[in-house]
Amino acid sequence: MKEKLSKILCISLFSIGSGVMGQNKLKVSLDAGYTYSILKSDLSNLIDSRYRGRYGFGVNLSGEYMIWKSLFVSTGISFQQKNYKFERTGNRDGWYTNYHNDFLSFPLLIGGYILNNPHESEGVWIKVAGGMYTDYWLSMKREGRYPVFNELQEDGTFNYTEVSDTYDFKENENQINRLGYGLTGQAQLGYSLKNFDIYGSYNYQYGLSDINKENAKNHKSTLQSYMISLGVSYKFK
Numbered sequence: 001m002k003e004k005l006s007k008i009l010c011i012s013l014f015s016i017g018s019g020v021m022g023q024n025k026l027k028v029s030l031d032a033g034y035t036y037s038i039l040k041s042d043l044s045n046l047i048d049s050r051y052r053g054r055y056g057f058g059v060n061l062s063g064e065y066m067i068w069k070s071l072f073v074s075t076g077i078s079f080q081q082k083n084y085k086f087e088r089t090g091n092r093d094g095w096y097t098n099y100h101n102d103f104l105s106f107p108l109l110i111g112g113y114i115l116n117n118p119h120e121s122e123g124v125w126i127k128v129a130g131g132m133y134t135d136y137w138l139s140m141k142r143e144g145r146y147p148v149f150n151e152l153q154e155d156g157t158f159n160y161t162e163v164s165d166t167y168d169f170k171e172n173e174n175q176i177n178r179l180g181y182g183l184t185g186q187a188q189l190g191y192s193l194k195n196f197d198i199y200g201s202y203n204y205q206y207g208l209s210d211i212n213k214e215n216a217k218n219h220k221s222t223l224q225s226y227m228i229s230l231g232v233s234y235k236f237k
Contacts, residue, residue: 025066025119029076031201031231032059037082037101039211041221054098058227060203061105070113074129080104082225094160097144105151105205107184109134118192120237124196129186131190133205137178140167175213180223182207190233197233202226 020197036055062076080103087096111129118125143164183206190199207222 014030016025025234027064027197027233028236029062029197029199029231029233030060031199032057033201033227033229034058035080035082035225035227037084037223037225039084039086039099039221039223042148042219047218048088048183050087050089052085053088054083054085056083056100058229060201060227060229060231064233066119070117072111072113072129074111074125075107078107079103080135080225080227081107082223084223095144095146097142100141101133102138102144104138105133105135107131109186110186110221111186116192116234118190118197122192122194125148125190125192127186127188127190131184132181133184134179134181136178137169137180140169141165142167144200156224169188177211177213179210180207180209180211182209182222195235196236197231197235199231201229201231203229 004234035056035058036053036108037056037185039051041051043049043051058078058080060078063074066072082103083099084101084102085096085098087117089092097186109129109131111127113125115126116123141164143162145160146161148159149159165174168173169176186201188199188201191196192214205223205225205227207224209222210220211223212221
């Protein structure tokens, strides 16, 4: 029984693969642009504190496979900076930490062309897609401005000192999760020129995993990231 199921599965996969390759509708894309990210976390236990979003840089390399008419599946690899800032407000104004974070991201999407299909005709096209992603935290650099509590001034304020460091993921003293996952969405507007496309892209990532290993459920911290980019595609025929 297992042998029969294995044969059926192999035949099915071969048929699907042959169909996709037979359509000759494979597209490889490369785009680069700016990211904007923010950490969503419950700070109710910290007075006069907040997280703010910061900009970064990103590059996407992806492959697209047409599976039926205008429908496609897409996957690839992305380098993204997901930067954010923690700052104190009110009487603690001036105390902050900037986080510079590098990630590798691996999306898996399914979508469709809602205006034209660049595999079949030239001209303007629009596509949308959605799915999930996993990512890996490559590095974290921190730089900040902090009060020196033993240097109280006459007016009741403190002097500040500036500090920077690179987080040691081997020691991982803060118990950070390097592997994450979430939902992702994409919209692109492009123009098809024979074998090449040029396009603008908008990508959104909604983190579902907690960046901290030991957080309580009501103190979950997740990353949300946006990216706007320009790129070029090559269609194999």
